[in-house]
Amino acid sequence: MGIQSTMMAATGFQKKPFDKQELITLFKDTLKSENKLFEITRDSLRSAKDIFNKGGNVIMNRKDQMFRLFHDNRRRFIEAPWMTQTGFFDFSNMLLDSEPLENTSHCKAKRFVSKFAITVPYNKNNSNKNTTTYKSNLEVGVRNFIKAFYSKTYTFGLSGSEFSNSKDIITFISGFKPTKDLKISVSSISKLKNRRLIWRPVPHTMENVEFCAYVKQHLPKFRDDLFMRKPIE
DSSP, rough: OOOTTSSOOOOTOOOTOOHHHHHHHHHHHHHHHSSOOEEEEEEEEEEEEHHHHHOOOOOEEEEEEEEEOOOSSSSSEEEOOHHHHHHHOOOOOOOOOOOOOOHHHHHHHHHHHEEEEEEEGTTEEEEEEOOOOSSSHHHHHHHHHHHHOSSSOTTTTBOOOOOSSSHHHHHHTTTTTTTTTOOOOOOHHHHTTSSSOOHHHOOOOHHHHHHHHHHHHHTTTOOOOHHHHHOOO
């Protein structure tokens, strides 16, 4: 994490839009958690392979992605003698020394075994993955607003009592002109109810700023400062 320096690296994680202190807290809390993962909305350009196979232009893709903070099993932890003597095996909030593994075969075996805990047998060979993709930044804002409303915890200033039912939410979303034609149905809202709320999900763009202003106009307690990522300077 480079807590005492300006350096920070996390492969596969786009850290630029986020404040460093927030990330330090997020990573430390995640490492202490039982599942050691969080989800983010990731931006990426279409791959050259996808363009070659399907045609079209280079465009931005947005999707929800799970980010795990598991040990990658490329090195072996060195356990201190007092740990085995006292039967202490909780390493969730500790820094441990490590050493190289014996060979590449040993590494491959450990990495193969470690994946069993995060692989759901039913979905292992299923191409229909439970991944949310978005067509625009505004869609990211709207769909995560709905997920926040149905969140089990008090989130972004929403208490979960602002709307009586799904139709009320659709009417509210349709009341904002830019989102009037966004495809939101009772069925799609039902699916969003069961989705995990993404940490700092919404890009700070003009369209989302205007959407948040519309929400605050009707729901003054809405926390747009927590809902959107901080603008990139």
